[in-house]
Amino acid sequence: MRxxxxxxxxxxxxxxxxxxxxxxxxxxxxxxxxxxxxxxTPASFTIGIGANQQLKATVSGxxxxxxxxxxxxxxxxxxxxxxVDLATQLYFAPxxxxxxxxxxxxxxxxxxxxxxxxxxxxxLSADPLGTVSNVKSIACxxxxxxxxxxxxxxxxxxxxxxxxAYVKINTPxxxxxxxxxxxxxxxxGGLYDTAFTFGQTAVQNVxxxxxxxxxxxxxxxxxxxEPSGWMTGPxxxxxxxCRYATVAQWVYSNVLNNVNKxxxxxxxSGGGAAIAYALSNYGLDGIFSMVEVTSGPALARMDxxxxxxxxxxxxxxxxxxxxxxxxxATAKMLDIVYAKPLxxxxxxxxxxxxxSTLFFSDSIDxxxxxxxxxxxxxxxxxxxxxxxxxxxxGLLWYDQISSQKAQACVADAPHPIADVEDGAIQIANDIIxxxxxxx
Numbered sequence: 001m002r003x004x005x006x007x008x009x010x011x012x013x014x015x016x017x018x019x020x021x022x023x024x025x026x027x028x029x030x031x032x033x034x035x036x037x038x039x040x041t042p043a044s045f046t047i048g049i050g051a052n053q054q055l056k057a058t059v060s061g062x063x064x065x066x067x068x069x070x071x072x073x074x075x076x077x078x079x080x081x082x083x084v085d086l087a088t089q090l091y092f093a094p095x096x097x098x099x100x101x102x103x104x105x106x107x108x109x110x111x112x113x114x115x116x117x118x119x120x121x122x123x124l125s126a127d128p129l130g131t132v133s134n135v136k137s138i139a140c141x142x143x144x145x146x147x148x149x150x151x152x153x154x155x156x157x158x159x160x161x162x163x164x165a166y167v168k169i170n171t172p173x174x175x176x177x178x179x180x181x182x183x184x185x186x187x188x189g190g191l192y193d194t195a196f197t198f199g200q201t202a203v204q205n206v207x208x209x210x211x212x213x214x215x216x217x218x219x220x221x222x223x224x225x226e227p228s229g230w231m232t233g234p235x236x237x238x239x240x241x242c243r244y245a246t247v248a249q250w251v252y253s254n255v256l257n258n259v260n261k262x263x264x265x266x267x268x269s270g271g272g273a274a275i276a277y278a279l280s281n282y283g284l285d286g287i288f289s290m291v292e293v294t295s296g297p298a299l300a301r302m303d304x305x306x307x308x309x310x311x312x313x314x315x316x317x318x319x320x321x322x323x324x325x326x327x328x329a330t331a332k333m334l335d336i337v338y339a340k341p342l343x344x345x346x347x348x349x350x351x352x353x354x355x356s357t358l359f360f361s362d363s364i365d366x367x368x369x370x371x372x373x374x375x376x377x378x379x380x381x382x383x384x385x386x387x388x389x390x391x392x393x394g395l396l397w398y399d400q401i402s403s404q405k406a407q408a409c410v411a412d413a414p415h416p417i418a419d420v421e422d423g424a425i426q427i428a429n430d431i432i433x434x435x436x437x438x439x
Contacts, residue, residue, distance in 0.1 A: 036061040040107050040117035046158060047093045048127030048281060050368030051238055052361045053159060055089045055105070055119065062111035072103040082123070088354050095367040097125050126283030126370075127238065130157030130246040138166070141222045144193035145170055145204055145213075152221065153250070157242035160235035165247045166222055168193075168215040169255060170207050177210040178262040178289070179255050180431055181248065183271030185295075185416065186333065187229025188218040188244065195224070196268075196418035198425075205428035211264075211435065214251050218243065227333075230274065234339035237299060238362040241277035248278055252287040262289035264435035266427055268416055269390055272296035276364045276397060285373035290434045292427055293398075294381045294417040298330070298390035300397035302359035305389055306331060306343040307351060313392040317384040317409035322392045330389070364397055371400045375438050378405040379430050383413030383423065390415065404438065 041056045057067045069084040071077030071091075077084055081103060082093045091105060101123050108116040133154045140150040148170045156162045168191055182192035182203060192215045193200040207213050218229035230243040248265065256263050265288060267275050272293035278284040279291065301324070304310040308325035315322050326334070326347060334343040346355050360366060380398045382391055398407055408430075410423040417423040 036109055036112040036115045038067065038107055038109050038115050038117040040105075040119050042119060042159070044120040044122075046122045046124060046128045047091075048124050048368070049093055049097055050095045050361060050366045051093050051127055051281075052236060052358060053091045053093070053121070055084065055091050055107075057089060057107035057117065059109050059111065059115075062109060064109075064111040066110040067107040068110060070106045070108070082121070085354050085357075088352075090354060090358065091121070092357065092361055093121075093123050098123055127242065127245075127281050128158055129249055129282060130155055130242050132246060132250045138221065140168055141191070144168075144191055144200055145207065150222075153247075155243045155246050157239065157246060160233070160239050160242070163218065163230065163232065163243050164220075165230075165243065166217045167247070167251070168217075168222065170203070170213045172207055172210045172212060174210065176212045176261065178264065178435055179212045179214055179251060180206050180435060181251060181263070181265040182213065182215045183244070183265070183267035183274060184217075185267075185269035185271055186227055187231040188216060188271055188274065189220065189227055189229040190224040191215045191217055191222050192418070196416055196424070198421045198423070199418045201421065202266075202418050202424040202427045205425070206431050209432045211431070212255065214255055216244070216247055228336050231270065231333070231337050233337035235337065236358075236362050237302070237334065237337040238277065238281060238366070240337055241274055241281065244274035245278040245282040245284055248284055249287065260437070262435050262437050263287055264290040264292070264431055266292035266294065266431060268294045268418065269296050269298055272394070273299045273364065276300070279373055279376060279378075280364050280369040280371065280397075281366065283370070285370070285376040288376045289437050290377040290379065290431070292379045292381065292430050292434075293394065294427065295383060295386055295388075295415050296390045296394040297364055297397055298388070298393045299363060300365045300393045302334070302343075302363045303356045304396075305393060306334065306346040306359050307356055308347055313395065315382070315391045315395060316407070317382045317386070317391070317411065319384065319387055319391060322387060322389065324389055324392050326389050365400065371397075372402045374403065376403070377434055377438055378403070379434060380405070380407040381417055381423070381426060381430070382407070382409050383415060383417055384409055384411035385413060386415045388415055
């Protein structure tokens with residue numbers, strides 16, 4: 001009898017990401033024998049509870065490309081170990097930490113049930129942070145607050161392309177009272193002190209009060225020419241938020257570097273969403289003492305915003321009932337995080353069957369999103385002239401927070417709060433009075 005040998009092969013491949021100038025390497029698990037083989041990408045990954053991971057199972061040597069799935073031995077998975085969507089091959093992690101936390105996902109060929117490939121998944125209580133490398137000093141741009149030092153760094157997060165981040169650091173005279181991070185809207189391209197009409201006021205006043213200020217920019221050195229910034233996909237918005245969370249951890253460890261001083265942060269719109277992801281999904285309430293989220297976070301419930309089936313909500317600041325629906329411009333921006341027009345299709349009434357589940361998993365208020373922050377004071381500001389979906393979305397996140405919080409309105413402010421002087425002064429005053437270690 002001819003022996004039947006089964007050979008397991010681990011394949012590696014790298015490709016370049018032009019926008020970031022970095023390489024991403026993926027591993028494939030493969031089981032080959034008798035002409036039929038199955039490969040599964042990635043061969044291993046780490047994921048936070050409630051998050052999702054794109055898998056890719058490929059069958060070679062057979063006309064039938066179909067596979068069946070098991071998660072920890074359970075067909076298609078279950079609520080304890082997560083599930084695989086058969087149509088999209090998306091894995092959705094469980095909403096609670098499983099036991100054990102590491103287990104196997106297997107794709108088996110329908111053409112030859114003796115052929116399969118497996119991946120190891122490790123589930124964490126929070127989404128995994130990335131790493132920082134290639135930190136180097138660079139020239140600061142003109143304009144804005146002078147006397148700064150600027151640095152560039154490479155951010156590496158699992159399952160998304162490496163990306164560059166840039167920081168502009170100003171230190172006060174004398175001993176610093178703590179560190180305050182600033183982020184602009186959308187994907188965080190550009191600097192706070194030049195992106196907003198009165199952005200310099202919001203930063204300078206805090207610097208004058210004795211705080212070190214760290215302005216963070218993504219994509220290209222301190223410019224708006226990379227509008228997608230940290231949101232540049234594919235990978236999904238929740239995984240892409242790892243870029244901001246990783247920079248925040250780096251600032252905490254390398255700029256603050258003092259557990260007896262506070263780290264605080266403010267961000268407008270998309271910048272506020274990055275902060276909210278860091279708190280609710282990446283477990284960084286342990287490093288942030290206070291955050292000032294302005295005009296958002298707009299991604300509290302992406303399923304509400306993209307599916308456009310949630311209607312309207314009453315809002316503060318005199319702007320009445322506002323819809324959760326994102327509309328065309330925001331939907332197009334979010335399409336970039338998936339490299340497919342998933343949000344635009346949904347906004348236009350043509351969602352994919354998995355869209356609502358995927359958007360909910362990627363939301364700040366995901367099934368596993370944390371909404372009680374033991375060490376972080378949350379302060380939200382909305383503009384009286386802002387009629388965007390960021391207002392009801394932001395209030396949704398704020399209303400569910402069960403820990404220390406406050407909110408305020410700036411009556412004459414548009415969506416960019418620091419585009420009016422009283423908005424910038426409000427932001428600075430809030431930070432100066434509230435940026436302190438919480439009891």
